[in-house]
Structures are given as structure tokens and as C-alpha cells.
Amino acid sequence: MFDLEETVMGIIINAGQSRSLCYEALRCAKQGQFAEADDLLRQATEAANAAHAVQTRLIEADQGEGKIPVTLVLVHAQDHLMTSMLAKELVVELIELYRRQAA
Numbered sequence: 001m002f003d004l005e006e007t008v009m010g011i012i013i014n015a016g017q018s019r020s021l022c023y024e025a026l027r028c029a030k031q032g033q034f035a036e037a038d039d040l041l042r043q044a045t046e047a048a049n050a051a052h053a054v055q056t057r058l059i060e061a062d063q064g065e066g067k068i069p070v071t072l073v074l075v076h077a078q079d080h081l082m083t084s085m086l087a088k089e090l091v092v093e094l095i096e097l098y099r100r101q102a103a
Contacts, residue, residue, distance in 0.1 A: 004068065007054060011077035014051035018044045019084040022091040029095040032102055037095055044088055051081050 025040035055078075062068040 004071075005073065007058065008071075008074050008077045010054040011051045012073075012080050014047045014054065015077070015080040015084040018047035018051065019080075019087045021047060022084070022087050026091045026094055029098040032098075034095070034099055034102070041088075041092065041095070048081075048084060048088060051084070055081060 021040050021044035025037040025044065028034070028037040028040060058068055058074075068074070
């Protein structure tokens with residue numbers, strides 16, 4: 001099996017990294033540094049994918065049968081993941097607006 005706490009921390013760390021990279025990309029776009037912003041968004045996507053992969057492993061291990069205990073840290077990890085996903089969606093849209101404004 002796997003260490004649940006360590007696994008859940010994988011979601012928190014990667015989702016947090018994704019969110020941070022998104023906001024860094026937004027700061028770059030505000031300054032007209034679109035190539036750097038695009039690279040940061042690519043990195044954010046990689047971190048988000050890593051967090052999502054951990055989440056998928058947990059879902060598969062649970063098999064819809066409640067095998068994985070729902071702890072406060074697991075709920076916290078899910079919150080981090082969803083927040084980072086929402087941040088990425090919004091940041092991508094904002095960067096596109098900055099890109100259009102700069103054109």
C-alpha cells in the first residue's frame with residue numbers, strides 16, 4: 001500500500017506549487033513578459049498534473065468503498081488541489097487579457 005499522510009502531502013505540495021507558479025506567471029504577464037509567463041504556466045500544469053495523479057491513486061485505492069479514511073489533512077489537500085485548479089483557470093484568462101492589451 002502507501003503511507004497515507006505522505007501521499008496526501010504530495011497533493012498539498014504539488015497543488016501549492018502549481019498555484020504559486022500561476023500567480024508568478026500572472027506577475028510576469030503584467031510586465032509584458034509573456035514567454036516567461038507561458039513557461040511558468042507550463043510548470044504549473046506539470047505540478048497540477050502531479051497532484052492530480054496522487055489524487056487519482058487515492059481514488060483508485062479507495063475503490064468507492066471507503067477504504068481511505070477521510071482525515072482533516074486529506075480534506076485540506078483536496079481544498080488545495082481545487083483552489084489551485086481554479087487559480088490556474090482564472091490566471092490563464094487574465095494572461096490572455098494582458099496579452100490582448102499589449103498587442
